[in-house]
Amino acid sequence: MADFAGQHAIITGGSSGIGRATALRLAREGAHVTIVARGRARLDDAREAILAARVTPDQRIGVVAADVTERQQVDSAVAVAIEEVGPPDILMTSAGIAHCDYFRAVPPEAFERAMATNYFGTLYAIHAALPAMERRGRGHLVLISSGAGLIGIYGYAAYSPTKFAVRGLGESLRAELGPRGIHVSIVYPPDTDTPQLKEENRTKPAETRLISGLAKTWSADSVARDIVRGIRRGAFMITPGLEMTLLARLHSIIGPGLNWYFDRLAARARRDSRATSAP
Numbered sequence: 001m002a003d004f005a006g007q008h009a010i011i012t013g014g015s016s017g018i019g020r021a022t023a024l025r026l027a028r029e030g031a032h033v034t035i036v037a038r039g040r041a042r043l044d045d046a047r048e049a050i051l052a053a054r055v056t057p058d059q060r061i062g063v064v065a066a067d068v069t070e071r072q073q074v075d076s077a078v079a080v081a082i083e084e085v086g087p088p089d090i091l092m093t094s095a096g097i098a099h100c101d102y103f104r105a106v107p108p109e110a111f112e113r114a115m116a117t118n119y120f121g122t123l124y125a126i127h128a129a130l131p132a133m134e135r136r137g138r139g140h141l142v143l144i145s146s147g148a149g150l151i152g153i154y155g156y157a158a159y160s161p162t163k164f165a166v167r168g169l170g171e172s173l174r175a176e177l178g179p180r181g182i183h184v185s186i187v188y189p190p191d192t193d194t195p196q197l198k199e200e201n202r203t204k205p206a207e208t209r210l211i212s213g214l215a216k217t218w219s220a221d222s223v224a225r226d227i228v229r230g231i232r233r234g235a236f237m238i239t240p241g242l243e244m245t246l247l248a249r250l251h252s253i254i255g256p257g258l259n260w261y262f263d264r265l266a267a268r269a270r271r272d273s274r275a276t277s278a279p
Helices: 017-028 040-053 071-084 108-136 160-180 195-201 206-212 220-233 241-277
Strands: 008-012 032-037 061-065 090-093 139-144 182-187
Touching: 008 017, 008 071, 008 108, 017 032, 017 040, 017 090, 017 220, 032 040, 032 071, 040 061, 061 071, 071 108, 090 108, 108 139, 108 160, 108 182, 139 160, 139 220, 160 182, 182 220, 206 241
Parallel strands: 008 032, 008 090, 032 061, 090 139, 139 182
Antiparallel strands: none
């Protein structure tokens, strides 16, 4: 079981949502934390909250402004974090964006931005932090995927493939890095009350709303609690809630049934939309 006191966690996307909530929980357990994100105002606000969560005044809390879609910026951010706080024991890649809409309504540029942020932003951070972990023969990579990285969801054509890619990266790295003392965890959060979800809801199709309404929305802190527990256990799959646990373990078996059910929900949403729009 991990003792987080004195460990250094680098968290991309750490200024809001699940990343910020996890940073707060790790700080409350004595960890040094560096958060990386684009917006300076959000970074500074998060830093004040994390400082207030520390259990000892010698815990170091760093912030670095960087765009995870730019490899050189990520390399620089990780280098600064290591120089100011120390080599990372934990790297958590939670920077992400989502655009939810009908496929034809999403411009190709949105697909490119999603892959650049969600997948390549994860890849760049791992590539930058891994050498320091390998030199010490220990470390823990925590990759944030999604339930939409286990099964394609209506309306998430620009998002779901990026999270499948994150899942594939984590599964590929698990066996390769394990013998070097580096653990890999993939997190599959359910819908979580974050700024990203609010942005998704602006363009979410009626069909997607009906499908996603089947499951409850979690708080960022509740997801962060399960992430910290999963890191402590050294779990490969971190699946907050029973629904995500069943989906992660049985998606290949239950996928056809879920698709059948989702298709009928989507058809119902279209019928309801036509009925309400009829004169």
